[in-house]
Amino acid sequence: MNIVGIESSCDETSVAVITENKIKSNLISSQEFHTNFGGVVPELSSRAHLQTILPLFKKALNKAEIGLKDINLICATAGPGLIGALLVGLNFAKGLSLSLKVPFVPVNHIEGHLFSGFLMPEKPEFPFLSLLVSGGHTLLLLVKSDTEIIKIGSTIDDAAGEAFDKVSKMLGLGYPGGQKIQEYAERNAEEIVKFPVAKLKSELDFSFSGLKTSVLRFIQENYNGEIPEKDKCLIADSFQKAAVKALTSNFIKALNNYKVKSISIAGGVAANKHLQSEMKMIADKSKIKLVVPELSFCGDNAAMIAYRGFRLFENRIIYPLDYNAFPKLKNNFQLP
Numbered sequence: 001m002n003i004v005g006i007e008s009s010c011d012e013t014s015v016a017v018i019t020e021n022k023i024k025s026n027l028i029s030s031q032e033f034h035t036n037f038g039g040v041v042p043e044l045s046s047r048a049h050l051q052t053i054l055p056l057f058k059k060a061l062n063k064a065e066i067g068l069k070d071i072n073l074i075c076a077t078a079g080p081g082l083i084g085a086l087l088v089g090l091n092f093a094k095g096l097s098l099s100l101k102v103p104f105v106p107v108n109h110i111e112g113h114l115f116s117g118f119l120m121p122e123k124p125e126f127p128f129l130s131l132l133v134s135g136g137h138t139l140l141l142l143v144k145s146d147t148e149i150i151k152i153g154s155t156i157d158d159a160a161g162e163a164f165d166k167v168s169k170m171l172g173l174g175y176p177g178g179q180k181i182q183e184y185a186e187r188n189a190e191e192i193v194k195f196p197v198a199k200l201k202s203e204l205d206f207s208f209s210g211l212k213t214s215v216l217r218f219i220q221e222n223y224n225g226e227i228p229e230k231d232k233c234l235i236a237d238s239f240q241k242a243a244v245k246a247l248t249s250n251f252i253k254a255l256n257n258y259k260v261k262s263i264s265i266a267g268g269v270a271a272n273k274h275l276q277s278e279m280k281m282i283a284d285k286s287k288i289k290l291v292v293p294e295l296s297f298c299g300d301n302a303a304m305i306a307y308r309g310f311r312l313f314e315n316r317i318i319y320p321l322d323y324n325a326f327p328k329l330k331n332n333f334q335l336p
C-alpha cells in the first residue's frame with residue numbers, strides 16, 4: 001500500500017511516500033527566508049507552499065519510484081497551524097483524492113508528532129507516555145491505543161520550543177533558536193546560572209514564561225549592549241538546563257503515576273541532545289524502553305503525517321472531503 005503524506009502547517013512544505021513498514025521518500029523544503037524577519041510571516045509562508053507543493057510532490061513520487069496510479073491513500077495535515085498554509089496542503093490532497101478516487105485522511109499535526117516514534121526501527125509499545133515538545137505545544141500524553149490519547153499535562157503559557165526561540169532572540173542568535181541554543185550551550189565551560197523552574201498547582205503542567213523573564217532580567221542587569229560570546233554560551237547552557245529540568249521533572253512525576261510499557265519524546269525540541277540524554281537516564285533508571293525519533297522525524301515532516309493517517313485509516317475512521325483546516329486544536333491536542 002502506497003501512502004502519500006502532505007505537510008504544510010507552518011514553514012516546511014513536505015511530501016512523503018511510505019508503505020506500512022517502509023519510508024520510500026520524505027522530502028522537506030524549509031522556507032529559510034523567514035529568518036530575515038525573525039519569525040514566520042504567514043502570507044509569505046502560504047505563497048511559498050503554493051510554489052513548492054507540486055514540484056515537491058512530483059519529486060517525492062519519483063524518489064519513491066511510483067506513479068499516480070500506484071497511490072492508495074492520501075493524508076494531509078488539517079491543523080493546527082497557519083490557516084493559509086494549511087489550506088494549501090489540505091486542498092492539494094483533496095484534489096488528488098478526488099481525481100484519483102483514493103481515500104483522503106485529514107491528520108492532526110500533533111498526533112503526527114506523537115506517533116513519529118513508530119517510524120523508527122524500535123517502536124513504542126502501548127500504553128506509552130510521551131513528552132511532546134514543539135514550537136507551539138508542550139504536552140504530557142498517555143497513549144493507550146491509536147485512538148485513546150489522554151492529556152495529563154500541558155503548558156499554561158509558552159511552549160518549550162517557543163522559549164528556546166525567544167531566548168535565542170535575546171542572545172542575538174536568530175530564529176529558529178533551538179539548535180543555536182544547543183550549540184552555544186555545548187561550548188559553555190563556566191558554572192551555570194541557576195534560573196528558576198516553575199512549580200505549579202497542577203503538578204504535571206508546565207510554565208516557561210517565568211524562566212524566559214528571568215533570562216531577560218539577567219541580561220538587562222549584567223550587560224549594557226553586546227553580550228560577549230563566552231557569556232552567551234553560559235546563558236544558553238543555564239537556560240537549556242533549566243528548561244530541560246522543567247520538562248523532565250514533570251515527566252518523572254507522570255511516570256510514577258501511570259504504569260506504561262514504553263516512553264517517548266516527540267516534536268522539534270525532541271532533537272535537543274541534553275533533553276535526550278536526561279530522558280535516557282530516566283529510561284535506564286526505570287528500566288523502560290525510550291523511543292526518540294531520528295532528527296528528520298523530530299521537526300515537521302510528511303512521513304509522520306502519512307503514518308498517522310494510515311493508522312486512522314486502519315481504524316476505519318472515514319472523513320468527508322469537505323473536512324476543513326483548523327488553526328487551533330480543541331483542548332490543545334484534539335482536532336474538532
Ligand SMILES: Nc1ncnc2c1ncn2[C@@H]1O[C@H](COP(=O)(O)OP(=O)(O)OP(=O)(O)O)[C@@H](O)[C@H]1O
Pocket residue numbers: 009010080081109110113133134135136137160161162164165176177178179182267268269270271272273298299300
Ligand atoms: N536542538 C534543539 N533544541 C531545542 N529546540 C529545538 C532544537 N531543534 C529544534 N528545536 C525547536 O523546535 C521547534 C520546532 O519544532 P516543530 O517544527 O515541531 O514546531 P512547530 O511545527 O512550529 O509547532 P507545532 O508542532 O507545535 O505546531 C522550534 O521552536 C525550534 O527552536
Ligand SMILES: [Mg+2]
Pocket residue numbers: 109113134135267268299300
Ligand atoms: Mg510541528
